[in-house]
Amino acid sequence: MLEYIVYGVLLVLLVQLFRLWMADGDLSLMWYERFGESPAKLAGKVVWVTGASSGIGEALAVELGRVGVKLVLSARRRDQLDRVKQRCVETGKVADSDVLVIPLDSVAYDTHAGCVERVLAHFGKIDVLINNSGRSQRSLFCDTSLDGDRFILELNVLGQVSLTKAVLPHMMERGEGQIVVTGSTSGVIPTPRTSAYCGSKFALRGIFGALRAELHSYDIDVLIAAPGPVESNVVQNAMVGEPDKSLNLDPKLDPIHANDLPASRCAWLFMVGMVNRLEEIWISRNPYLTYAYIFSYLPFVASRMMMTHAKRLSKKKQ
Numbered sequence: 447m448l449e450y451i452v453y454g455v456l457l458v459l460l461v462q463l464f465r466l467w468m469a470d471g472d473l474s475l476m477w478y479e480r481f482g483e484s485p486a487k488l489a490g491k492v493v494w495v496t497g498a499s500s501g502i503g504e505a506l507a508v509e510l511g512r513v514g515v516k517l518v519l520s521a522r523r524r525d526q527l528d529r530v531k532q533r534c535v536e537t538g539k540v541a542d543s544d545v546l547v548i549p550l551d552s553v554a555y556d557t558h559a560g561c562v563e564r565v566l567a568h569f570g571k572i573d574v575l576i577n578n579s580g581r582s583q584r585s586l587f588c589d590t591s592l593d594g595d596r597f598i599l600e601l602n603v604l605g606q607v608s609l610t611k612a613v614l615p616h617m618m619e620r621g622e623g624q625i626v627v628t629g630s631t632s633g634v635i636p637t638p639r640t641s642a643y644c645g646s647k648f649a650l651r652g653i654f655g656a657l658r659a660e661l662h663s664y665d666i667d668v669l670i671a672a673p674g675p676v677e678s679n680v681v682q683n684a685m686v687g688e689p690d691k692s693l694n695l696d697p698k699l700d701p702i703h704a705n706d707l708p709a710s711r712c713a714w715l716f717m718v719g720m721v722n723r724l725e726e727i728w729i730s731r732n733p734y735l736t737y738a739y740i741f742s743y744l745p746f747v748a749s750r751m752m753m754t755h756a757k758r759l760s761k762k763k764q
C-alpha cells in the first residue's frame with residue numbers, strides 16, 4: 447500500500463515538473479492566467495502602443511483590438527502602422543475611428559508632448575501607455591562603439607522615459623492609469639554580446655520600479671513585462687557595433703531565437719499582466735525562464751554559467 451502512495455506522489459511531482467518546464471510565463475503570471483481577471487475586461491480602454499509597426503507591438507495591437515480596446519499606434523513607419531490598423535479593424539472589435547495612428551520617433555523627445563495632445567484631442571483620455579519600441583544588439587562590448595552604446599540606451603531607455611513623462615501629468619490628474627514597459631529577460635540575465643541592450647533593460651527595471659513606488663498614491667500601476675525570445679524582427683534589426691549596422695539574420699539561425707514564442711501568445715500574456723495589475727512578469731519558454739529564476743535566486747551559479755558561455759563565444763570568434 448505504502449509503495450503505491452510513494453509512486454503516486456512521485457508521479458504527481460513528475461507531472462508538475464513537466465508542467466513547469468512547459469510553462470511560458472513565470473509562476474504568478476500562469477496563476478493569474480488561470481484564476482485571475484480575463485483580458486476581455488480591458489474592453490473600452492484607450493491603450494497607446496509604441497513600436498506597433500511590427501513584432502510584439504503589432505501583436506499587442508491586434509490582440510487588444512480583438513477584445514475591443516481603443517488603440518493609438520505609434521512607431522516611425524507610417525505605412526506599416528496603417529497596415530496594422532487595417533488588421534486591427536478587420537480582425538478586432540474596433541471601428542476605424544477607434545484606432546488612431548500617430549507616427550512617432552522615440553528619440554525625438556521634443557515631439558512627445560505634441561503627440562500626447564493629439565491623442566487627448568481624439569480620445570479625451572489615455573488609460574494605458576505601452577512603451578514597447580526598441581532595438582537589440584549583437585556585438586561584444588569591445589566591438590561596440592560608444593555611439594552604439596549611446597544609441598541603444600537613448601532609444602530603449604530615454605525614449606520610454608520621455609514619453610512616460612509626457613503622458614503622466616494627464617494620468618496623475620485623473621488619478622488612474624497604467625504604464626507598461628517592454629523589458630526583457632535580458633534585463634534579468636546579463637548575456638554576452640548584448641551589453642548595451644542588457645544595460646538598457648536592467649535600467650528600465652530600475653527606473654520604472656522606482657516610479658511604481660512614486661505613483662502608488664495616484665492609483666497608477668507600472669508593469670514591467672519581460673519577454674524572452676519571441677517571434678518578431680528583433681534579430682534582423684539588432685545593432686552590430688554601430689547604430690547604422692544591423693544583423694539582418696534569419697531568426698531561425700540565431701541560437702537564442704530557435705524556439706521563439708509566437709508574438710500573439712506573448713501579447714496575450716502582456717494583457718493578463720495588465721488586467722490583473724501585476725508589477726513584473728516574465729514571458730518565455732524554457733530554458734530562458736529557468737535561467738531567469740537562477741539569475742534571480744542563485745546569482746553565483748548563474749554568473750559561472752555565463753562565463754562558460756562567453757568563453758565558448760570568444761573561442762568561436764578566434
Ligand SMILES: NC(=O)c1ccc[n+]([C@@H]2O[C@H](COP(=O)([O-])OP(=O)(O)OC[C@H]3O[C@@H](n4cnc5c(N)ncnc54)[C@H](OP(=O)(O)O)[C@@H]3O)[C@@H](O)[C@H]2O)c1
Nearest residue numbers: 497499501502521522523552579580630675676678679680
Ligand atoms: N522579440 C524578442 O525576442 C524580444 C524579447 C525581449 C524584449 N523584446 C523587446 O520588445 C520590443 C519590441 O521589439 P520586437 O521584438 O517586436 O522587435 P521589432 O519587430 O524589431 O519591433 C521593434 C519596433 O520598435 C520600433 N522602433 C524602432 N526604433 C524606433 C524609434 N526610433 N522610434 C519609434 N519606434 C521605433 C519599430 O518601428 P519603426 O521601425 O517603424 O520605427 C518596431 O515597431 C523591444 O523593446 C524589444 O527590446 C523583444
